Amino acid sequence: MTEREIWVLGATGRIGRSVAARLAEQGAAPVLVGRRRESLAALRAGTAGEILVADGTESIADAIRARRPGVVVNLVGNYGETASALVEAVLPDGHYVDLATDLSAVSHLLDRHSEAEAAGRTLVTGAGFGVLATEAVVAALCTDRSAPSHVRVDALASVAVESGVVGDAFASSIVEAITRGGRRYQNGQLVKARFGADPRTVTLPDGETVKSAGAPSAELVAAQRASGAPSVTVTSALAPTSPLASAVLPLAAALLSVPAVRRFAVRRMARASMKAAPRPRRHSWGHAVLTWPDGTTREGWLRADDGMDYTAAVVTEVALRLARGEGKPGAYTPAAAFGPDLAVAAGGTFILD
Ligand SMILES: NC(=O)c1ccc[n+]([C@@H]2O[C@H](COP(=O)([O-])OP(=O)(O)OC[C@H]3O[C@@H](n4cnc5c(N)ncnc54)[C@H](OP(=O)(O)O)[C@@H]3O)[C@@H](O)[C@H]2O)c1
Structure with a gap:
């Protein structure tokens, strides 16, 4: 084939x-x-x-x-x-x-x-699912249109957990996200934002709800390139949304910026065990809201099953x-x-x- x-x-x-x-x-x-x-x-x-x-x-x-x-x-x-x-x-x-x-x-x-x-x-x-689920919605909404002034994307995966250990791959991506902190595009420039900024509860097209917050996720760069918008923000259902997590994250980021501490944290997290659990919501969703300079707004979703x-x-x-x-x-x-x-x-x- x-x-x-x-x-x-x-x-x-x-x-x-x-x-x-x-x-x-x-x-x-x-x-x-x-x-x-x-x-x-x-x-x-x-x-x-x-x-x-x-x-x-x-x-x-x-x-x-x-x-x-x-x-x-x-x-x-x-x-x-x-x-x-x-x-x-x-x-x-x-x-x-x-x-x-x-x-x-x-x-x-x-x-x-x-x-x-x-x-x-x-x-x-x-x-x-990340990056495509949100990038595809932005690209579809921008087809044959000029660049919007603002884009917001939400990556809202729903994933069943398999029993086993967290593993090196997932552990290193979590530690990397905490260490790096959030980002957003402002006036065409990539600028720092807080990891977990702008927490919100999103109501999904099927009536379910999901909490989501700002994350240093590559959806940001894909949405910017797909739209040409100078202002782009991203939230993720995987980002921490609780006030306690928001308070602790800056300290964790400072500690994890030391390479030896980061390696230790990845090793420990990779070995942590996870219990099997069904996916929390029926569907995974990519979501985008685009706003043009004249105030026109378009919204779109991509529905998938398990992320x-x-x-x-x-x-x-x-x-x-x-x-x-x-x-x-x-x-x-x-x-x-x-x-x-x-x-x-x-x-x-x-x-x-
Ligand atoms: N874009 C997205 O939406 C999306 C979705 C899901 C996952 N991901 C990412 O995709 C990656 C894979 O996810 P996963 O859930 O399949 O992870 P996983 O279950 O931990 O699998 C990782 C695989 O890589 C192997 N591996 C790790 N380090 C290695 C090394 N040094 N040498 C050789 N092999 C090595 C592991 O081998 P062993 O079996 O021997 O440990 C395992 O086969 C992760 O980075 C995850 O964050 C992205």
């Missing part, structure tokens, strides 16, 4: 297992890359692909340089550190996709646009499109690479004003 080999890095993780199965369903036989041979072998049984054992970014990068896969799907996480080393190995021969939602990791990947364009390869970052399942569907769809050579050269967020309808192809539904 695909001409080029697809490698799934972090194949034994929660998203990786689902992506491996989805690629196999679509007739692709992915190469499953991970650090635990037995888990990879068990996973391989259902995908007909091959396994490759590699522990750590450098060892994975060496394997990429040796074998030159067509598409590399990075699900290892900790994108601030892993993405640049892996893209270095992937270019100039392969395409690359990851699930970064951290603002600086996504911005760094997008900074490689010219390099990817010159190589004729595509780099896609944020190819999950993790949707993420696996998005990154699988992107990997398959890249393997078929459908990507345009350069570095992009997902809707910028493939248009807002990618969100629908992955199983989402738009509700637009």
Whole structure:
């Protein structure tokens, strides 16, 4: 079904297992890359692909340089550190996709646009519920319109929890968010904001409600690029909304700015156990409200089911499109690479004003 080999890095993780199965369903036989041979072998049984054992970014990068896969799907996480080393190995021969939602990791990947364009390869970052669920709504609402003056996006994932440990990937993304603090665009400039700023209760189109607050999330940069708006804010259902958390976060950020403390916190959090729990709301929602200088306002939603399942569907769809050579050269967020309808192809539904 695909001409080029697809490698799934972090194949034994929660998203990786689902992506491996989805690629196999679509007739692709992915190469499953991970650090635990037995888990990879068990996973391989259902995908007909091959396994490759590699522990750590450098060892994975060496394997990429040796074998030159067509598409590399990075699900290892900790994108601030892993993405640049892996893209270095992937270019100039392969395409690359990851699930970064951290603002600086996504911005760094997008900074490689010219390099990817010159190589004729595509780099896609944020190819999950975050960034796509909000970016796609903004892009759809902006089609054939001038730039709005203000955009607000809300990333409102609903996710079932699997029993197990938090894991390195998720732990490092939480610690990174606390350390960095919030951001927003003001007069076209990215400026600091408080993590957990502007807490609100959002009423969803299906009548449920969800609490959400400001977060240093890559939805911000994607919404700004999709709209051209000088003023952009983002809230996330994953951000802390309680007054107690707001009071404690600045102190936690100061402590975590010390690298040794940060590494310790990631290690401890990664080992913390989580109990299985169903997803808290029926649907995950991406939401955007756009305001134009003449006062016109448009609002839109993207509805998906479980945020993790949707993420696996998005990154699988992107990997398959890249393997078929459908990507345009350069570095992009997902809707910028493939248009807002990618969100629908992955199983989402738009509700637009
Ligand atoms: N954009 C979005 O909407 C979205 C949604 C969901 C998740 N994410 C992000 O996607 C990433 C993956 O999520 P997940 O839930 O699948 O995480 P996960 O279950 O913790 O899986 C991470 C995978 O990476 C592997 N890994 C970690 N460090 C490694 C290393 N040094 N060398 C080799 N392999 C390594 C793990 O191997 P082991 O199995 O051996 O530990 C595991 O297979 C996370 O960064 C998460 O924050 C983004």
